[in-house]
C-alpha cells in the first residue's frame with residue numbers, strides 16, 4: 001500500500017454533458033469531503049463538447065486544484081476519450097473510470113476504494129440491475145449473454161466502464177496500442193486480481209444519451225471482433241459442412257447413374273435455392289472477413305487514438 005495519502009484519480013469522459021455536470025460536481029465534492037484521507041484528483045476528457053460543458057469544466061479547474069482537463073481536438077468517441085483520461089492519470093495510485101451522467105453513482109466510489117485498499121488490483125462494479133427499457137435494454141442483455149460465451153478468455157459480463165484500476169493496471173492499459181477499443185474486454189484481458197462489487201445502474205441524470213444506438217452497435221461489434229476469432233471459425237465449419245453435403249449429394253447422383261436409375265429431377269426450385277443460399281453464405285463470409293480486414297487496416301495506419309488540443313491542470 002502506498003505511503004500516507006494515496007492519490008486517486010477519477011477519470012470521466014465528457015461529451016455535451018452541460019445538463020449533468022453541476023450535479024456531478026456536487027456529488028463528487030460530497031464524496032471527496034467525506035474521504036479526507038485520500039488525495040482526490042479528477043481527470044475530465046473533454047471529447048469535443050459543443051455545448052457549455054467546456055466552460056463548466058474550466059470554471060471548476062480554476063477553483064478546485066487537482067482538476068485536470070484534457071481537451072481533445074474533436075469528438076473522438078467514448079473509448080478514445082476514456083483512453084485520453086487514463087493516459088493522464090498514470091501518476092495516481094488508483095484510477096476510477098466512470099461516466100459523467102451518473103448512471104454510475106459517485107456515491108459508490110468509497111466502496112471501490114475500500115476494495116482496492118483491501119488488496120484488489122482491479123475493482124469491477126457489476127450491475128445488479130439496469131434502468132434502460134425497451135430495445136436498448138434487450139440489446140444490452142442479448143449482447144452480454146452472447147459475449148460471455150464468445151470471447152477466448154474469461155470475461156465478466158454485466159460490467160461497463162465503472163470500476164477502479166490500480167497504478168500497474170493503468171500503466172498496462174496505457175500501453176495497449178489498439179484503435180478499436182472495448183474497455184470491459186481490455187480490462188479483463190490485462191489480467192490482475194479482480195474484485196467485484198454490485199450496484200444498481202441508475203437512469204441518466206439528465207440530458208440525452210450521447211451514445212447513439214448506431215455507436216453502441218459498432219461498439220458491440222468491436223467487442224466481438226477484437227476479442228474473438230469465433231466468427232472466422234464458424235465460417236470454416238459452415239464451409240466444411242456445405243462441402244460435405246455437396247460431396248454426399250454428388251455421390252448419391254453418381255451412384256444412381258451407375259445403377260442406371262432416373263436422375264432427371266425437375267430442378268429449377270432446388271437450383272435457385274442452392275444458388276441463393278450459397279451466394280448468401282459466401283457474402284456473409286466476405287462480410288466477416290471485411291470486419292477483420294477493416295480493423296487491420298485501421299491498426300496499420302497507426303494513427304493515434306485521439307489528438308489533445310489543450311491541457312488544463314496537468315503539471
Ligand code: UDP
Pocket residue numbers: 012013014015016017047075076077078081098099100101103204208209210211
Ligand atoms: N461520451 C464521450 N464521447 C462520446 C460519447 C459519450 O466522451 O462521443 C461520454 C459521455 O459524456 C458519458 C459517457 O461517455 O460520460 C457515456 O456516454 P452515454 O451516457 O451517452 O452512454 P451510455 O450510457 O448509453 O453507454
Ligand code: MG
Pocket residue numbers: 099101103204209
Ligand atoms: Mg450513460
